[in-house]
Amino acid sequence: EPEVTQTPSHQVTQMGQEVILRCVPISNHLYFYWYRQILGQKVEFLVSFYNNEISEKSEIFDDQFSVERPDGSNFTLKIRSTKLEDSAMYFCAITSGNYAETQYFGPGTRLLVL
Amino acid sequence: AQRVTQPEKLLSVFKGAPVELKCNYSYSGSPELFWYVQYSRQRLQLLLRHISRESIKGFTADLNKGETSFHLKKPFAQEEDSAMYYCALNGKLTFGQGTILTVHP
Numbered sequence: 001e002p003e004v005t006q007t008p009s010h011q012v013t014q015m016g017q018e019v020i021l022r023c024v025p026i027s028n029h030l031y032f033y034w035y036r037q038i039l040g041q042k043v044e045f046l047v048s049f050y051n052n053e054i055s056e057k058s059e060i061f062d063d064q065f066s067v068e069r070p071d072g073s074n075f076t077l078k079i080r081s082t083k084l085e086d087s088a089m090y091f092c093a094i095t096s097g098n099y100a101e102t103q104y105f106g107p108g109t110r111l112l113v114l
Numbered sequence: 115a116q117r118v119t120q121p122e123k124l125l126s127v128f129k130g131a132p133v134e135l136k137c138n139y140s141y142s143g144s145p146e147l148f149w150y151v152q153y154s155r156q157r158l159q160l161l162l163r164h165i166s167r168e169s170i171k172g173f174t175a176d177l178n179k180g181e182t183s184f185h186l187k188k189p190f191a192q193e194e195d196s197a198m199y200y201c202a203l204n205g206k207l208t209f210g211q212g213t214i215l216t217v218h219p
Contacts, residue, residue: 102163
């Protein structure tokens with residue numbers, strides 16, 4: 001089973017600050033995904049990333065969000081100017097093949113915006 | 115738009131009892147359906163997917179296109195089955211709200 005790590009595990013930030021969440025797959029993968037889960041709510045899709053570009057994004061993924069693979073391995077989610085409502089658990093997921101294959105999730109980053 | 119509904123937020127059963135976690139979906143095309151599980155302090159992990167038709171840890175799920183359902187079943191629940199269970203749809207996963215299953219000794 002592919003392994004995915006995420007850093008940091010927890011982050012506390014002030015409203016308006018930029019945060020970068022990192023996803024590190026242990027081996028080469030093609031599809032990357034970011035999801036978030038606000039406390040007490042369902043897991044929500046944010047964005048999918050294939051072949052170094054966004055393949056699909058949700059309405060949540062507005063101009064405050066961006067994703068990239070800066071060094072060909074790490075996959076990052078940046079929130080430019082955090083809002084209180086960005087407080088959530090953020091999960092990275094990967095697949096090694098087709099779009100609809102099993103997704104392997106990272107442990108998540110808990111973001112708290114004060 | 116695609117949607118997944120898990121009507122039960124909490125489900126409690128006793129060890130050895132049958133368990134069924136309900137999932138209904140809404141999708142106009144041909145669905146890919148998954149059950150993910152999250153044990154305490156662990157990451158989300160795949161339990162099973164309809165296309166493989168496997169039985170994992172004694173769990174099975176049958177896709178019923180007529181009823182647009184993908185209910186998860188196990189004939190004899192075990193205490194270690196206690197976890198949060200999510201039904202999910204398609205590649206860009208649309209998740210249900212999740213059901214917390216508690217199996218009492």
